[in-house]
Amino acid sequence: MDFQYTEKMQTLITQVRDFINNEIRPAENVYYEQLAKSPWETPPIMDELKEKARAKGLWNLFLPTEYAEYSAGLSNLEYAPLAEEMGRCRIASEAFNCAAPDTGNMEVLAKYGNDAQKEQWLLPLLEGRIRSAFAMTEPQVASSDATNIETRITEDGDDYIINGRKFYISGAMRKTCEIMIVMGKSSPDNPNRHQQQSQILVPTNTPGVNIVRPMQVFGYNDAPEGHADVIFDNVRVPKANIILGEGRGFEIAQGRLGPGRIHHCMRMIGAAQEAFEMMCKRVNQREVFGAPMSKQGSVREDIAKSYCEIEQARLLTLKAADAMDRSGNKDAKDLIAMIKVVAPNMALNVIDRAIQIHGAVGLSQDTPLVHFFSYARTLRLADGPDQVHMMQLGRNMAKQFA
The missing domain is CATH 2.40.110.10 (Butyryl-CoA Dehydrogenase, subunit A, domain 2)
Incomplete structure (x- = not known):
């Protein structure tokens, strides 16, 4: 496995990162101000961001290569670092038309829908109109x-x-x-x-x-x-x-959840990375007991453990994405199950340490940490609880050595 990003990917990562930093983050306050006035309406600023992202070709990046006619034609491995960048900002995925649950639904319609269903529902979703x-x-x-x-x-x-x-x-x-x-x-x-x-x-x-x-x-x-x-x-x-036809619902669900699960994990690593960097900046800015927080042994341990855990989860996610590209979602199911358990639990640990280091402000609306934490905890249930993934993974592993 070679996880070195190609020149094409380095360019896309830079483009996505720059768009988030230069366009999306400066618009966040306006987004939430507009949202407060009408909670179930899409804030108008989001429609403006989507138009800008689409004009730059940063659109529907999640769809795999077999649906290149609708998207950038990226593999799962190529999409992983882009989804990670999106996970660092709470509203970024939608701006690139890469937000759940639409991503999973578009994949279902692209893979299993008939021509009429694609015309009526897939195209408006791909265009970000609904x-x-x-x-x-x-x-x-x-x-x-x-x-x-x-x-x-x-x-x-x-x-x-x-x-x-x-x-x-x-x-x-x-x-x-x-x-x-x-x-x-x-x-x-x-x-x-x-x-x-x-x-x-x-x-x-x-x-x-x-x-x-x-x-x-x-x-x-x-x-x-x-x-x-x-x-x-x-x-x-x-x-x-x-x-697809009567009685095919379970088959469709399994086809839908594989990519959906790993996309969540990709974004979760981004959220953990954002929390980690916030933690590192915080310890260099605050003094406790007459010295920077970064001098405290327990703080250094939290930073070191967090760095190790994020990198482990990132590599496992990339391995799962690579296996999906090489062998298909079904053959990669064990790796998908592994990362679905590992990534949210990793993120909970890292984000919790970041909250602790930030003190009271870490619990407030002034940082994204509590929202990241909520997302990570939810993901231990969404798309299948940890226990189900571990039950199936353990069963599959045991069978190999029966």
Whole structure:
């Protein structure tokens, strides 16, 4: 494996970093001022940033090479350092049209959607004109086992009727969210539990789609995306809205979550790196007991451990991305599981040390640290909890030596 970045990649990294530092960071205060006036509306300043990024060709960078017609045609390995740069600034990913959950939904439509579905929903998402959501998690069942999903997709003539309740549906609170990919059971009696589920496209303005409330995360509403509690009450959509075919929902979910998981990890490393650099600057600026904080042994240990842990997670992420490029997402599943466990836990450790070194201000709205911490802790559950990844990883490892 050669993780040395090519000249092309060095240029892209510099372009993304410069755009974040020169365009996005100076706009952050305006972004949050506009957001406070209308929490579920996209702040106008974001639309301006997106126009600038697209004009520079820094757009849809996440889509892999097989979809080069829609994007920069980068591999997962090439995208990794760019996603890391985006992870260092809370609003950066959206400016490059590389924000979840749209990235995963665009990959689903690009990989599994038919021509009509791509025309109606993929193209507007690729152009950044609309937003989307992915509705799988349910409050009444352990959704980390997707075969538990209870939402029903029932055939009725030329339509399907959807009934059920979903919650923590990221992105569904935003007023520009026009489409949801909904996972439910279309064949509950199929003896194969992994062929009972389907995924179907549901426009958010369809009668019977009731967005009940925003769910909070550590007291935050995460506007403007939000995490919606949604009830589907006799929601009727055409059969043409089914993705790939009945009973293919679990297959699609597995195809979607691989890239989505590693993208989160890439961004998480960026957040940890940002926290680390903030920590290092802080210890050189503050004095305690008559000496700079950087002279304290415990502080030096925190810095050293953080540096080691970030680099370990970064290398594992790059290895997983390289394996995805070389062998495909399925063959790289063990590495993806490993980094999905490692990266959020690493970030929690690093960010917690940065908060401690910053003292009270580390808990405040004056730094991004608490938001980074919330994101990292959420990621230990999102796209599958640690325990599920470790259970499957341990099973796979044991089988190799049976």
